[in-house]
Amino acid sequence: MADGCRRGYDVNGATPQGPMLSKRACTGMRADGSPCSAPPGPGGLCFWHDSARREEMLEAARKGGSRKVLDLPVGAPLGAEESRGILAAVLAALLAGALDAGTARAAAYILQVERRIAEGDVLERRVAALEELLMRDRSVSWPQ
Numbered sequence: 249m250a251d252g253c254r255r256g257y258d259v260n261g262a263t264p265q266g267p268m269l270s271k272r273a274c275t276g277m278r279a280d281g282s283p284c285s286a287p288p289g290p291g292g293l294c295f296w297h298d299s300a301r302r303e304e305m306l307e308a309a310r311k312g313g314s315r316k317v318l319d320l321p322v323g324a325p326l327g328a329e330e331s332r333g334i335l336a337a338v339l340a341a342l343l344a345g346a347l348d349a350g351t352a353r354a355a356a357y358i359l360q361v362e363r364r365i366a367e368g369d370v371l372e373r374r375v376a377a378l379e380e381l382l383m384r385d386r387s388v389s390w391p392q
């Protein structure tokens with residue numbers, strides 16, 4: 249076998265097969281029949297589509313207060329523009345009948361929470377910058 253044929257194989261030999269090689273998205277389907285685009289796990293399915301991992305999650309939920317740590321995927325924080333883009337896409341999908349109202353509501357709520365966290369983060373940094381300035385300038389004091 250020529251060396252060139254080995255390209256794409258990882259060091260553990262656990263090489264994804266078929267379409268998963270080129271597609272870095274979950275191979276599962278959404279409830280509406282569209283392909284899932286969530287990042288895939290080792291089996292090629294995302295956290296929510298991998299039945300073994302979902303069973304693990306449900307089992308932990310049943311036990312309640314179980315100390316077992318779930319390996320939830322961590323996404324990158326959304327920028328304001330990105331959030332608005334997602335919101336626009338959700339609205340368009342809702343109006344086109346491709347997305348149910350419950351899912352759209354949940355998505356909008358999550359984006360709202362995300363914005364609140366981002367706004368809190370900005371405020372926190374501004375307050376820290378102001379405190380830094382006050383520490384340097386001793387002639388200014390905090391209002392009592």
Ligand SMILES: [Zn+2]
Pocket residue numbers: 274275276277284285286293294295296297
């Ligand atoms: Zn999926």
